Amino acid sequence: MMTETTGRALTAMIADDEAPMRDLLRARLASVWPELKIVAEAANGVEAVALGEQHRPDIAFLDIRMPGMSGIEAARQLYQRSHIVFATAYDQYALDAFEQGALDYLLKPVSAERLATTCERVRNRMKVPFPAQPDIGQQLAKLTSMLEHRSQEKAKTAYLRWIQAQVGSSLRMVSTREVLFFQSDEKYTRVQTASAEFLIRKTLKELAEELDPDEFWRIHRSTLVRVDAIGEVARDLRGRQMLKIRNQPFELEVSRNHTYLFQQM
């Protein structure tokens, strides 16, 4: 590939989901690197990979946050053929990683000076056999897992957060924060919130496995209760432990196997 680059004009691809950003980068590149030929523009990650494989550009400018597939994931499929330059307006963690891994990146909106510096560096890198950094694949893998891990902490959890209940033709999404308790009936599981009751097909066993065990406790073979919703636990005349839901008229039996949950200290 290196031999090719000396003979012909270098090619590039721009990938960004926001059209104005693609326009700006194209305009800037035209002024700081007029010989560079823009062969493709992609509006999302999936398109970037497809166009990247089709046009095999020497350089791929990839926005980090794109629908379909992130710029970093796209880079993992493109880095063996194209030199990658990331672009972002704000991504603290990614920027740190770029600095450490000596990956090229641009901050949006792209200034002419910064772009000129980056282009100069890319030109120098293109002079050595490709890929210039043999460990770039590892770096990208590390970056992907790091970003995934971070988004998991923030938005995605391993536990079930929404209960889906069929109401008419729609699927009602009940946040687990609204649920006071689950109780299994013969065929269905009853989901009780402060204002409504739903029946779902998911069994109590499945729920117990999928819900956060710190959020819901099993107090009976047929009952899962939200820990925050517990008001008090008292013995009734027959000696059973009865659990009252806070501010609500519900009373649930605690079975013998689970009384240890409410032992006095």
Add this chain to the structure above:
Amino acid sequence: MSASQINSGLDFLRDVFREASVLWWRFFDWLAVVEWRQLALTWFLAFMVCAPLNMPEPAFWYMIVSFGVKVLAGGKRKAELMAKEATTQANIATLERRLMEAQMAALQAQVEPHFLFNTLALIGQLIETDPPEAARVHAHLIEYLRSTLPQMRARDGGTLGKQVELSKAYLSIMQARMKERLNVRFEVPDFLGSAPFPPMMLQTLIENSIKHGLEPKIAGGTVTVRAYVDGVTLHVEVCDDGVGIDPHADDGIGLANIRERLQLLYGANAELVIQMPPSGGACALIKLPYKMMETA
């Protein structure tokens, strides 16, 4: 007599007893707080009614009982009622504090750096290519930021009309960025503009729709904001045709915030309902008591 007859008879008696005890306690409460001279006036009236009928005993008993109860238990009951009143006051204070906290939390959750930096980047870019558009986006950004400040919001942000206006500023910015990937439809009748509506709820729902529903979708889609009155309930609905809700995705500070604030402001009379319609996407619906306009 059959068992069911006995049962219904017992039910009836139980109802009567419950009703009587409710009335007794109401009378008790009234005695506790009524002034002595008003009580004396009712004694006088009771005698006036009973004397011509030539049976003064009921009036006499009424006088004895009410006097006794007021002297013996009235003070305690009065203190209880005052304590209850104080608790209500404290609840209102809590509510105000919570609202303030919610607004602060909303502020922090709302203006996320990503949004701010991307919008500033867009304005920077437009200054060169399309200055009038840059000025427009810039103005919308200012309006949006202002709407997220609690002090600014408190003033006159509490109507549906104002909330729609502020949401439009945010949507204009997102449309400038996402272009044809984002379509917006408002179906809010003009007459609902003056209806009271809590601040920052509509924006949160719209931002959720875009962030979790449409931005991850390659083709983008449409956000529809609909408002209508059904009986005495105002319905405000934000729907999108995006990727829908992942059952494992955290419902986030935004929705929890709305739920808590609705509970504090309207108790059981308001509700946040999240649904996934059969046609796909997600719908968030806020139901709350409908009032024509702010009443003092």
